[in-house]
Amino acid sequence: MTMEMVRGLKFCLHFSIVNMALVTIALSDSLRPLGRHTPPTGTLRVTGEFPDPFVFYSFFVKPGEPLLMKNVLKAENFPAYAKWNDEYMREKYGEEEVQVEHGKKENRSEKYYEFTLNRFLSIYNKSNLYMVHDIPKQMAGDVYLPSSLQCGGFEKNLDFSVMWFSSGETKSVLHYDGADNINCLLDGRKEFVLIDKKHKDLVERDGFEKDGTFSTVDVEKVDLDKFPGLKEAPWYEVNMTKGDCLFIPFKWYHHVHSLPGRNLAVNHWFFHLWWFNNSDCERAYSEGPLESRPLNQFTKASELELVRSQFLSIFEDKSSISAVEFLEVVRCPRASGIKMFKFLDVNKDHKLEWEELYRFKMEYVMETFHDCISALLPTYDNKGQYVDTKDEDDNIDKEDVDLSNIANIQDLKDSGDANVVLESADKYSMKIEKYSEAVVEEDDPKDDSHDEL
Ligand SMILES: *[C@@H]1O[C@H](CO)[C@@H](O)[C@H](O)[C@H]1NC(C)=O
Ligand SMILES: *[C@@H]1O[C@H](CO)[C@@H](O)[C@H](O)[C@H]1NC(C)=O
Numbered sequence: 001m002t003m004e005m006v007r008g009l010k011f012c013l014h015f016s017i018v019n020m021a022l023v024t025i026a027l028s029d030s031l032r033p034l035g036r037h038t039p040p041t042g043t044l045r046v047t048g049e050f051p052d053p054f055v056f057y058s059f060f061v062k063p064g065e066p067l068l069m070k071n072v073l074k075a076e077n078f079p080a081y082a083k084w085n086d087e088y089m090r091e092k093y094g095e096e097e098v099q100v101e102h103g104k105k106e107n108r109s110e111k112y113y114e115f116t117l118n119r120f121l122s123i124y125n126k127s128n129l130y131m132v133h134d135i136p137k138q139m140a141g142d143v144y145l146p147s148s149l150q151c152g153g154f155e156k157n158l159d160f161s162v163m164w165f166s167s168g169e170t171k172s173v174l175h176y177d178g179a180d181n182i183n184c185l186l187d188g189r190k191e192f193v194l195i196d197k198k199h200k201d202l203v204e205r206d207g208f209e210k211d212g213t214f215s216t217v218d219v220e221k222v223d224l225d226k227f228p229g230l231k232e233a234p235w236y237e238v239n240m241t242k243g244d245c246l247f248i249p250f251k252w253y254h255h256v257h258s259l260p261g262r263n264l265a266v267n268h269w270f271f272h273l274w275w276f277n278n279s280d281c282e283r284a285y286s287e288g289p290l291e292s293r294p295l296n297q298f299t300k301a302s303e304l305e306l307v308r309s310q311f312l313s314i315f316e317d318k319s320s321i322s323a324v325e326f327l328e329v330v331r332c333p334r335a336s337g338i339k340m341f342k343f344l345d346v347n348k349d350h351k352l353e354w355e356e357l358y359r360f361k362m363e364y365v366m367e368t369f370h371d372c373i374s375a376l377l378p379t380y381d382n383k384g385q386y387v388d389t390k391d392e393d394d395n396i397d398k399e400d401v402d403l404s405n406i407a408n409i410q411d412l413k414d415s416g417d418a419n420v421v422l423e424s425a426d427k428y429s430m431k432i433e434k435y436s437e438a439v440v441e442e443d444d445p446k447d448d449s450h451d452e453l
């Protein structure tokens with residue numbers, strides 16, 4: 001049961017990158033491509049460097065704000081950027097087996113094929129093939145992990161890194177990913193349509209495949225009668241040229257279109273962090289300046305870290321969690337909830353700090369307090385198909401979460417004021433100021449509304 005759930009979640013992430021089809025559709029005048037019905041809302045923030053991990057976390061990952069990093073790739077911080085032309089790839093990695101999709105317009109019902117890199121290279125310019133493949137170990141020495149992800153906890157939450165290679169003109173479906181994402185363009189140009197996750201209702205109102213987290217809208221000719229929500233949804237336009245990286249926050253909807261010509265990108269997914277480990281960055285800085293380093297020096301996170309990330313989303317805005325708050329949000333019988341709380345509260349101060357929430361062994365908690373965790377996560381059946389449990393959740397048995405009598409927890413106190421977040425902000429404030437000057441602030445109105453769980 002437990003592992004099936006994990007596999008289901010994994011499936012969901014993996015599914016978003018594997019299938020495409022060969023479809024050619026003539027553009028009709030009345031049905032325009034996605035994003036062409038209304039002008040873009042505005043432009044996103046732009047910087048000319050990889051931000052410091054603390055800055056990256058506080059200003060972009062935590063609030064869920066995309067960031068375009070212009071011209072950040074160099075031979076020194078991303079050797080593949082300088083090295084990966086066709087000849088080099090053939091000579092060094094030609095025998096690698098890679099996954100290739102047939103069709104540049106994404107169709108998630110289509111299967112993919114196994115090619116050697118050699119074979120792909122010899123025909124990709126004259127075909128509809130699109131390589132979408134996890135970076136193989138042998139190639140991971142050329143791919144560097146941006147300095148922004150090297151401490152604070154990011155480095156412990158790395159998911160897949162994938163290369164995307166074609167002769168251009170690829171078109172993805174409009175979809176979202178369950179993990180945060182930095183996409184770096186090594187060659188060619190890409191155009192993105194990005195829609196804030198807060199417009200979930202508009203995007204998912206019609207024709208949305210919840211199990212695959214994508215819209216069935218035809219991105220080349222949007223039928224606004226069938227997808228009226230998309231007409232109203234504000235969107236951002238991002239044009240990437242080679243050397244740029246783009247941060248796409250998890251749950252933001254995006255559609256990617258590659259322009260004609262050789263097109264090669266590498267992206268890093270990392271599970272969303274709800275807390276930034278400052279001491280980890282202090283440790284990292286004490287060892288010298290933070291520089292991008294080869295991907296093969298890092299370990300991919302366990303799939304269970306995705307489950308942790310989903311679980312911790314219920315505590316999103318809290319600085320620490322009292323037992324009362326904990327029992328309110330975990331939806332399991334009170335006795336199990338109390339047991340779990342006591343187990344997590346390692347320092348026995350009757351509240352949970354983020355340090356504690358990132359310290360426990362996810363595997364153990366999944367096994368031991370299964371009922372407290374499983375009710376919080378989207379449910380998948382054993383084929384990886386999403387089962388919508390929203391209604392059941394809303395009608396959850398009141399008995400189980402009744403907090404009127406909690407006398408059997410000794411010394412139960414609300415903490416309220418624990419401040420574990422941004423403790424050492426002062427130390428970094430110089431960096432933030434310097435950074436703010438570099439950031440091109442745009443006048444898009446901020447909205448405080450939060451996405452539904
Ligand atoms: C996607 O591929 C499937 C299977 O090959 C096919 O039946 C379907 O028509 C395709 N969808 C579109 C929109 O072309
Ligand atoms: C992106 O490029 C298109 C042309 O392909 C142009 O019309 C549009 O203004 C550009 N947008 C931005 C934000 O640079």
Ligand SMILES: *[C@@H]1O[C@H](CO)[C@@H](O)[C@H](O)[C@H]1NC(C)=O
Nearest residue numbers: 086121122123125167261262
């Ligand atoms: C494919 O085309 C690109 C130009 O878009 C070129 O740089 C590359 O060398 C070509 N590759 C092969 C194997 O023909």
Ligand SMILES: *[C@@H]1O[C@H](CO)[C@@H](O)[C@H](O)[C@H]1NC(C)=O
Nearest residue numbers: 277279280283355356358359
């Ligand atoms: C935070 O970072 C410190 C220093 O690297 C490390 O010892 C500690 O285990 C980290 N905490 C968590 C919960 O990962």
